[in-house]
Amino acid sequence: MRIIDLSSPIDAGGWEPNPVTHSVMSAVDGAEHMARRMRENWGIDFNPARLPGGELLSLDTLTLTTHTGTHVDAPSHYGSVAAYGRPKHIDELPLDWFVGPGVLLDVTDSPVGTIGVERLNRAFEEIGHVPREAEIVVLHTGAGRLAGTPDYFTRFAGLDGPAVNLLLDLGVRVIGTDAFSLDGPFGHMIGEYQRTGDAAALWPAHFAGREREYCQIERLANLAALPGPVGFTISCLPVKIAGAGAGWARAVALVDD
Secondary structure: OEEEEOEOOOOOOOOOOOOOEEEEEOHHHHHHHHHHHHHHHHOOOOOHHHOHHHOOOOEEEEEOOOOOOOEEEOHHHOOOOEOOEOOOOHHHOOHHHHEEEEEEEEOOOOOOEEEOHHHHHHHHHHHOOOOOOOOEEEEEOOHHHHOOOHHHHOOOEEEOHHHHHHHHHOOOOEEEEOOOOOOOOHHHHHHHHHHHOOHHHOOHHHHHHHHOOOEEEEOEOOHHHOOOOOOOEEEOOEOOOOOOOEEEEOOEEEEOO
């Protein structure tokens, strides 16, 4: 079995709309910290030099949102009220949603904006496969090449509401994308709203989750490395954060050799 990494890193050095801070307590600092705690809390005078190499353990502290890097959006992210009852948080979702057969749709020809039902149906025809229940559909938009830059957050294609509902009608519970969002870029949505005056142009993919229970995987990576449109398993188990609307995921594809 081959394992293909489909995850983008959490990197404080990359550009983010909500900047990431990452501080490191080195192993040397960890030894001194431990010695100080022993002295202050228990009155024990301990020389850190007695540890191997004068080091104890390093410690990383990060400040970031749950929507940084590859992550899974829970229904509670879409709103506090849903047509199907109370939207679940990330720690309440069934694990079997996040491990299943994958379907890759190549929509790299899509311009910045939104992808509709017609383009999805054409994608099904191109691969000779219509997604079905329990399959995890991932969209290769090509946006991943811009990751780490400001353009990643403004130059991509997302799904419109009817396109999301088409996949949900087919039994799909989890939809992924290599773009920043499953919706189109903010500027595109605002432009459509100004042009039409229709609030349905605003976050249609996310708001579809208020009517029907489903999850999104956003900010996937390396989708071009998948062996084909089908024939692999995706695992995208989210971190179990109590009461959260999203959780980071180490998304991978499992391919039988």
